[in-house]
Amino acid sequence: MNRTEAKTVICDALAAIAPEADLGRLPGNAPLRDELDLDSMDFLNFVAALHESTGIDLPEADYPKLATLDGVIAYLTQ
Amino acid sequence: MTDFLMPSLGADMEAGTLVEWLIKPGDTVKRGDVVAVVETQKGAIEIEIFNTGVVSEIVVPVGALVPIGTVLARLGDAGVSSEPTRPTGMPANGTPSTGTPPTGTPPTGMPPVGMPPSGIPSTGMPPVGIPSTGMPSTGTPPTGTPPAGTPPTGTPPTGTPPTGTPPTGMPPVGMPSTGTPPAGMPPTGVPVTGVPLTEAAGAQPAPPAKPPQPAAPPPTFVPVRPSTGAARPRISPVARRIAGERGIDLRGVTGTGPGGAIVLADIEAARAPTAPPRRRTGFDPAAMRQAIAAAMGRSKREIPHYYLTQTVEISAALARLQSLNSERSPPERILPAALFLRAIAMAMAATPELNGFWEDGRFRAGDGVHVGWAIALRGGGLVAPAIRDADRLSLDEVMAVMRDLVQRARASGLRSSELSDATVTVTSLGERGAETVLPIIYPPQVAMIGIGRIVTRPWVVDGTIAPCPIVTLTLAGDHRASDGHRGGLLLAGIDRNLQETDKL
Numbered sequence: 001m002n003r004t005e006a007k008t009v010i011c012d013a014l015a016a017i018a019p020e021a022d023l024g025r026l027p028g029n030a031p032l033r034d035e036l037d038l039d040s041m042d043f044l045n046f047v048a049a050l051h052e053s054t055g056i057d058l059p060e061a062d063y064p065k066l067a068t069l070d071g072v073i074a075y076l077t078q
Numbered sequence: 079m080t081d082f083l084m085p086s087l088g089a090d091m092e093a094g095t096l097v098e099w100l101i102k103p104g105d106t107v108k109r110g111d112v113v114a115v116v117e118t119q120k121g122a123i124e125i126e127i128f129n130t131g132v133v134s135e136i137v138v139p140v141g142a143l144v145p146i147g148t149v150l151a152r153l154g155d156a157g158v159s160s161e162p163t164r165p166t167g168m169p170a171n172g173t174p175s176t177g178t179p180p181t182g183t184p185p186t187g188m189p190p191v192g193m194p195p196s197g198i199p200s201t202g203m204p205p206v207g208i209p210s211t212g213m214p215s216t217g218t219p220p221t222g223t224p225p226a227g228t229p230p231t232g233t234p235p236t237g238t239p240p241t242g243t244p245p246t247g248m249p250p251v252g253m254p255s256t257g258t259p260p261a262g263m264p265p266t267g268v269p270v271t272g273v274p275l276t277e278a279a280g281a282q283p284a285p286p287a288k289p290p291q292p293a294a295p296p297p298t299f300v301p302v303r304p305s306t307g308a309a310r311p312r313i314s315p316v317a318r319r320i321a322g323e324r325g326i327d328l329r330g331v332t333g334t335g336p337g338g339a340i341v342l343a344d345i346e347a348a349r350a351p352t353a354p355p356r357r358r359t360g361f362d363p364a365a366m367r368q369a370i371a372a373a374m375g376r377s378k379r380e381i382p383h384y385y386l387t388q389t390v391e392i393s394a395a396l397a398r399l400q401s402l403n404s405e406r407s408p409p410e411r412i413l414p415a416a417l418f419l420r421a422i423a424m425a426m427a428a429t430p431e432l433n434g435f436w437e438d439g440r441f442r443a444g445d446g447v448h449v450g451w452a453i454a455l456r457g458g459g460l461v462a463p464a465i466r467d468a469d470r471l472s473l474d475e476v477m478a479v480m481r482d483l484v485q486r487a488r489a490s491g492l493r494s495s496e497l498s499d500a501t502v503t504v505t506s507l508g509e510r511g512a513e514t515v516l517p518i519i520y521p522p523q524v525a526m527i528g529i530g531r532i533v534t535r536p537w538v539v540d541g542t543i544a545p546c547p548i549v550t551l552t553l554a555g556d557h558r559a560s561d562g563h564r565g566g567l568l569l570a571g572i573d574r575n576l577q578e579t580d581k582l
Contacts, residue, residue, distance in 0.1 A: 041413065044408065058408055
């Protein structure tokens with residue numbers, strides 16, 4: 001998966017959770033949960049959506065790596 | 079023949095606009111079916127029916143604003159037995175409203191109407207959603223010409239004694255037995271299609287109706303009637319509110335209502351041409367804020383709260399979760415909140431004094447542990463749908479219900495029973511919340527439990543200090559129903575449940 005594909009997958013997942021957000025202006029290095037006001041359930045749904053579209057397991061132990069948009073892109077493209 | 083009434087939607091909601099019928103005459107319905115959709119301050123709510131039978135008549139047209147207790151439809155028996163409906167909380171002997179002339183004092187006891195689902199009376203709930211400012215009602219129904227588009231289905235709303243047998247014990251719909259009518263409540267017979275709920279009360283006031291016939295209420299749909307003794311309004315509450323929101327100077331507005339009263343139409347005519355149209359979205363944040371304010375204001379006025387807090391060390395509980403989740407794919411994972419909720423529900427079952435309602439000056443125990451789960455909505459606002467019989471659900475089941483409720487709450491897909499069934503409410507601040515919350519009880523419940531953010535703090539383990547994950551649990555209790563001793567036992571029970579993780 002390349003960066004563009006990863007970003008598409010991520011934005012699709014986030015758009016379903018935070019439909020009002022302007023994802024095009026989401027800073028790459030800012031905490032996702034603060035930027036988009038994601039609670040625990042939102043974040044779980046985000047991870048579940050990434051899992052569904054990529055097949056990657058995203059274990060809980062890796063959640064800290066998913067804190068920012070850049071972090072998630074790096075994780076999905078590794 | 080059974081009347082299907084608009085159910086209660088919780089203490090902070092007294093009416094909704096019927097936006098869709100999912101049934102038609104001739105359809106067979108059974109208890110629990112979703113039969114209509116109502117737009118409310120909490121978004122669109124699916125209305126369930128609580129009787130079984132065949133639909134014989136749709137009484138309320140799409141677009142009407144319907145207070146709780148309004149007859150929405152009628153069911154014929156069609157060989158299926160269905161119990162006659164009787165508003166819970168009314169005397170069983172069928173004694174209806176006393177017919178005492180309304181005095182204009184604030185509502186103290188009986189609600190204006192009320193056929194709540196699941197036997198939860200709305201008794202004791204004042205009209206909520208309308209600030210108790212003593213504003214006179216303008217919701218007098220039309221007494222002469224019926225509102226266009228509303229087929230009068232029976233007895234005209236003039237107090238004419240009906241010829242049929244009224245439902246036993248049925249109070250006149252919308253007729254408060256005492257006190258002030260729901261201020262700002264418009265006549266339900268006036269179609270308000272396409273008008274947001276917050277503006278729907280702009281119906282033209284009319285002269286007060288004749289005194290009702292409390293002992294022989296019309297068995298058919300009638301518009302809500304306010305008390306006949308209410309002072310003649312100079313401005314309708316909704317007109318006042320909308321004017322305030324738009325910064326319109328009332329001195330420059332000519333009233334066209336009865337007695338020169340300013341009604342919503344006058345405000346509409348006076349509004350600035352640049353005012354943007356109000357868009358209907360999932361819910362109106364301003365309307366929801368008002369509903370929350372009304373319910374919480376009532377809670378603070380009426381409920382003598384006591385507060386208890388307990389710090390709980392949860393390393394064992396989190397280790398259990400971690401172990402469970404490590405073997406699960408993301409959609410099957412469980413959040414700490416589900417674990418807390420299960421521990422709380424089990425402890426509630428052992429502390430029945432805190433699980434139920436304060437009504438008519440006494441406690442009524444819940445018919446199960448139905449935990450209201452406070453869900454924050456994007457854009458602001460809260461809703462606390464019930465997780466029914468949460469003490470009997472497995473951890474996976476609790477998590478599944480929570481996921482479903484959060485998804486539906488945010489998509490405006492909650493059901494009427496979910497908004498009125500909760501016997502206690504739980505709020506969890508989550509990972510980004512504060513460490514401690516001191517909740518405000520959601521009336522008529524008698525307790526609310528708060529869960530703070532999980533933090534790592536020094537903790538004494540086996541005589542030495544170690545960093546441990548801890549959480550602060552709080553209980554707000556209603557001193558009319560219980561005392562701190564009982565509340566302390568509840569918190570201790572939750573703590574114990576969180577340590578005995580094999581039971582979770």
